[in-house]
Amino acid sequence: MVEYRIDRRSGVATYVQIVQQTKQALxxxxxxxxxxxxxxREVVEATAINPNTVLKAYRELEREGLVEARxxxxxxxxxxxxxxxxxxxxxxxxxxxxxxxxxxxxEREDVAALFTSVLDEHFxxxxxxxxxx
Amino acid sequence: MTGTAMEAAALGRRFGRNGEWALRDCTFRLPxxxxxxxxxxxxxxxxxxxxxxxxxxxxxxxxxxxxGTTPAEARExxxxxxxxxxxxPQLSIxxxxxxxxxxxxxxxxxxxxxxxVADGDLDPHTRxxxxxxxxxxxxxxxxxxxxxxxxxLLDEPMADLxxxxxxxxxxxxxxxxxxxxxxxxxSSHVIAELEDACDHLLLIGDGHVRLAGxxxxxxxxxxxxxxxxxxxxxxxxxxxxxxxxxxxxxIRPDGPLDDEWQTTEPTLEELxxxxxxxxxxxxxxLTGEDEDWxxxxxxxx
Amino acid sequence: xTAMTTAPAEAPTLRRSLRPRGLxxxxxxxxxxxxxxxxxxxxxxxGTLLWAWGPGTKGVWTEYRTxxxxxxxxxxxxxxxxxxxxxxxxxxxxxxxxITIVPFLVAAWASGALIARELETGTAELAWTQSVSPxxxxxxxxxxxxxxxxxxxxxxxxxxRLMWPSDRELLRWLSRQWYDDVAFxxxxxxxxxxxxxxxxxGVLVGxxxxxxxxxxxxxxxxxxxxxxxxxxxxxxxxxxxxLTKTDQYSISGGMPVxxxxxxxxxxxxxxxxxxxxxxxxxxxxxxxxxxxxxxSSHFWxxxxxxxxxxLSLAALAVLASFRLLNRxxxxxx
Numbered sequence: 001m002v003e004y005r006i007d008r009r010s011g012v013a014t015y016v017q018i019v020q021q022t023k024q025a026l027x028x029x030x031x032x033x034x035x036x037x038x039x040x041r042e043v044v045e046a047t048a049i050n051p052n053t054v055l056k057a058y059r060e061l062e063r064e065g066l067v068e069a070r071x072x073x074x075x076x077x078x079x080x081x082x083x084x085x086x087x088x089x090x091x092x093x094x095x096x097x098x099x100x101x102x103x104x105x106x107e108r109e110d111v112a113a114l115f116t117s118v119l120d121e122h123f124x125x126x127x128x129x130x131x132x133x
Numbered sequence: 134m135t136g137t138a139m140e141a142a143a144l145g146r147r148f149g150r151n152g153e154w155a156l157r158d159c160t161f162r163l164p165x166x167x168x169x170x171x172x173x174x175x176x177x178x179x180x181x182x183x184x185x186x187x188x189x190x191x192x193x194x195x196x197x198x199x200x201g202t203t204p205a206e207a208r209e210x211x212x213x214x215x216x217x218x219x220x221x222p223q224l225s226i227x228x229x230x231x232x233x234x235x236x237x238x239x240x241x242x243x244x245x246x247x248x249x250v251a252d253g254d255l256d257p258h259t260r261x262x263x264x265x266x267x268x269x270x271x272x273x274x275x276x277x278x279x280x281x282x283x284x285x286l287l288d289e290p291m292a293d294l295x296x297x298x299x300x301x302x303x304x305x306x307x308x309x310x311x312x313x314x315x316x317x318x319x320s321s322h323v324i325a326e327l328e329d330a331c332d333h334l335l336l337i338g339d340g341h342v343r344l345a346g347x348x349x350x351x352x353x354x355x356x357x358x359x360x361x362x363x364x365x366x367x368x369x370x371x372x373x374x375x376x377x378x379x380x381x382x383x384i385r386p387d388g389p390l391d392d393e394w395q396t397t398e399p400t401l402e403e404l405x406x407x408x409x410x411x412x413x414x415x416x417x418x419l420t421g422e423d424e425d426w427x428x429x430x431x432x433x434x
Numbered sequence: 435x436t437a438m439t440t441a442p443a444e445a446p447t448l449r450r451s452l453r454p455r456g457l458x459x460x461x462x463x464x465x466x467x468x469x470x471x472x473x474x475x476x477x478x479x480x481g482t483l484l485w486a487w488g489p490g491t492k493g494v495w496t497e498y499r500t501x502x503x504x505x506x507x508x509x510x511x512x513x514x515x516x517x518x519x520x521x522x523x524x525x526x527x528x529x530x531x532x533i534t535i536v537p538f539l540v541a542a543w544a545s546g547a548l549i550a551r552e553l554e555t556g557t558a559e560l561a562w563t564q565s566v567s568p569x570x571x572x573x574x575x576x577x578x579x580x581x582x583x584x585x586x587x588x589x590x591x592x593x594x595r596l597m598w599p600s601d602r603e604l605l606r607w608l609s610r611q612w613y614d615d616v617a618f619x620x621x622x623x624x625x626x627x628x629x630x631x632x633x634x635x636g637v638l639v640g641x642x643x644x645x646x647x648x649x650x651x652x653x654x655x656x657x658x659x660x661x662x663x664x665x666x667x668x669x670x671x672x673x674x675x676x677l678t679k680t681d682q683y684s685i686s687g688g689m690p691v692x693x694x695x696x697x698x699x700x701x702x703x704x705x706x707x708x709x710x711x712x713x714x715x716x717x718x719x720x721x722x723x724x725x726x727x728x729x730s731s732h733f734w735x736x737x738x739x740x741x742x743x744x745l746s747l748a749a750l751a752v753l754a755s756f757r758l759l760n761r762x763x764x765x766x767x
Contacts, residue, residue, distance in 0.1 A: 006329065014329055044307035048300050049329040050168050051311035187563050191763060209565040219556030221464055228463060235459045236564035280564070 006047050014049055018057035026081035037075040138284050138316035139163040143195035146181055154340050155181045161345040169333035171320040172405055178340045179320035183288045187213035211284040212277035218269045222262035226272055233279045246279030266293035287319040291326055303330055328401045343408050346419030358382050358394040371414040372407040383407040457574035468543055476586045479532040480593055486525035487597040493518035530616040533590050533625050537632030544636025545653035546646040553644045568759055579633055587629045594620040612730050613689035622737035627744035634751035641758050671739040674726040688727035696722040
């Protein structure tokens, strides 16, 4: 189960924050196919945001084929994003690489810049649709 | 589900034969299922409007329909919490809830009402007269929720609450709206507490509707521009300020903007403040007809 | 077997159906203190009247006999009052006094606590936005107290009649008359009518004034005015009986309406002579005297006419209250 954290100061629209946090949970394997998303009622009771915002986010996720609404039952995860669960070998490699970068004396920002530039090189036209705005 | 929760047509109210108009020419439509904020400065007419919706005042002119009928006909289907949260001081909390069940036969949801009280760690045997302002608000909201209304009319509901209780009760309010599709109309002069919760806005200034419509659409219809002082025709300028050679303005664009302007979408607060500072800005009323608004809650509930 | 299974189920159903619900429950719950006060007051009055009827009257008769008051001139101490006399006098005054004062207490309570305070604090609007129309709310505000008041004062009125001495001699000795203000109000249906008028006037003033303290004062003044006016008008509410005679010494035994002298032409003039002798009469050409009064047989006609007037006033006040609420709220009422 995922718990949403709404950051009022981020400047990112609330429904986008829900979409992003859901995708993050999917990437990290915190949510796997078959899992149930919290109901709109549960989300708004904890966050005091408008229920339509939650529904808008869920519709967006549904449009992208990530989740499906089953009438009367809830919203369920259909497929996961990427193949990078928390404990995958790729994550271990990245973890080791970050360790080496730190030992080499790189600051956090240096590492992030380096990582982003490599990302941009490899994923030029493959930007996640819902992550914009 | 896509009916109209509230609709005003040229609604006007004057107190006394020759008194001031508290409301004038108010025309708007609020779809069922929305959460609407009535915003405006103190004395703008927010409470007067809500009292009309609750059937407690008779319009001097024009009409106001609630849930498709007159407020009197709809009495059983809406709940109203007045600004000063009136409750009978001599009753205990438990007796107050009993009163709710006795006066709303066939509708009363005891579990909902009792849960709201219990969430505030209130002993049901406490007399209402000994409650603090925030605790009174909680009991008043419990009474309103217990009625299982289709429309909740709340006049400054959160004014007396501490931040924790405010968050918790706003959460409970939104949960109610999510689960039952309850339309919520609440007034406030604290804009920050409404920004995340509301999807519709009704801005009232000086007894007149200044802005009305879906929040997204209203925000999207406005642009905050900064740039070299220059012409902003043909756009509608709500407010503009010049500092040195730099001009900052809130406008309603009519056609594409020149590239030299730096643009951002305004926040709710910027939108509201700009309109309140410029009483002469033209009224903007948007309807959400073209949107897929609001769909049935379906499985997500 | 069937009887055994249904019998226990029926008892709670009956109790549940008798349990007050809705607005009636609300009224009883909100005004518990007033209800308790009314029950206590009625109990005190009823107890006093019952005592006066039983031991009180018996004691006075004993005193009357031991003092040999039946033989005037024999015992001059009968002109003074004994302990039993004093006790009975106090009890009847208290019982009758409570009946007389109830309408005022009711008006004060109805205008303040029942109506104006609810308008003042906004709890009326709380009630009107439950599933209860303001019209039904007002109807309950009138009907529930009216039922309790009418039944209570009717009981006190019957006890007052029971206590009221049927013996003329005792009445004479106690120097009480059927037309004394307190006795007249306590002995007939006007008692109930005035209590209901107090409620109706209180409710109307409460709705008009909308503030507890001023409403309380104004309703008391209004009720006092009606009370006083009808007390003055009472002798004229039914045609009186006229007695004419040649000597001017007045008669007793009825409610006096008017008296005076008669001229040779038959005109009625104020008695110019007072207690002076025949010379004065001749000098003023007075040929006789008249005396208009109500014999005790007029008790019931007078009671019924006054009851009718008071109830009509109460009905008018109720009508005005509903119209006032309607004007304020329009079709929402």
